[in-house]
Amino acid sequence: MLGTDGAARLGELHTPHGLVQTPAFMPVGTQGSVKAMRQRDLEEAGAQIILGNTYHLYLRPGDQLIARRGGLHRFIAWPHPILTDSGGYQVFSLADRRKIAEDGAEFRSHLDGSPHLLTPESATDIQARLGSDIAMVLDECLAYPATRDEAARSMERSVRWAARCRARLTQIREGASGEIGATNAGQAQFGIVQGGVFQDLRERSAASTVDIGFDGYAIGGLSVGEPLDLMYTVVADTAHRLPEAQPRYLMGTGTPEDLVECVARGVDMFDCVLPTRNARNGQLFTSQGRVNIRNARYAEDEGPVDPACTCYTCRTHSRAYLRHLYMAGEMSAGALNTLHNLSFYLDTMRRIRDAISLRTFDRFRQEFLRSVSRLSLDS
């Protein structure tokens, strides 16, 4: 922790592969690749840490193969920090192809239909072999809406799974590392708070998870369809129950507005597919709001995507050209758009950190939210 401004926190995360300044946004690179981006572009855009996914990398190319290649960092040539998600999100997103039992989650592979069991222990082992700097516990990302009863049961199981993940990592740290083929001795592990949108469940989940004891804590199970204000409430309510000296990671969020709003509620780390996926689908985030580059109104627009942006895309190309590339189905559209969106996200995080450091975060927040809603007000 380097400082605070209200509930917003400024910090540094030290990992075996370097430093991460927080609040941080982590681009999602599910399969060991931030789609459409080269590692060099990621560095230039200011990414300090990226995500990988346990489930996807286990299925293909396989965690054993990656361990033989020297671990995920070496395999994908990204020498900076990596966080791996546990596959807990796939429990949610692949709901119709999985079965949850106390032991773990059984999936039918989306690649070839073969059955695979992901347990707290195997998810921990796989991540140890991948060698990420931060491993996540296996949890159940609960769908919204869910009844109180479902949320309670799911949350309690996630807590039991978290304890098993922690126990497994302890074994690895205390000697099982070689046998398992772990590739990162300094790997940290984060617990995940669940509990749906129920305040008391979140409170119990936070207490139990903190009780187990992790290197950092995530808030999971949000941005799954619940109303925005409810999400903000849950975040605010959960974040302050987590240990002050440790990083807080809001999983799967969000829009640029979400990032600012949740930093304001005490969150330090974010990841989200929105900037990358939406870029490939033609939606660009700018300081003035969202631009759908497919729209006919940009066909002859000479201006840059975002006049306030200094990324390669904005420095070099017009909206007209970017629209043409998108409409023509050119691969470069995805690449240029992703570069811009990630640059905008990462630049926003930089500005957030500066504002917290100058203790002007609240003013920044007001101005940012007004600015970002400009385009939508116009139209």
Added chain:
RNA sequence: GGGGAGGUGGCGGAGCGGUCAAUCGCAGCAGGCUGUAAACCUGCCGCCCAACGGGCUACGGAGGUUCGAACCCUCCCCUCCCCA
């Protein structure tokens, strides 16, 4: 000159007596995407309207048969292919 195939909405291409303003694909227009089964998905796509309904104009052109025609008949115009 002889033989054959065909002309349908921006394009390609179904339909071959009523349930056709017309399947489908492309193009076009718009929307959605929040720990990635996503360079994906959805909607609209003849014109007009007091519009989950109604009106008008439509399937090369002109006639005709029929209660009813994009679909059947006649003539005309135009494409394409094969043989000379």
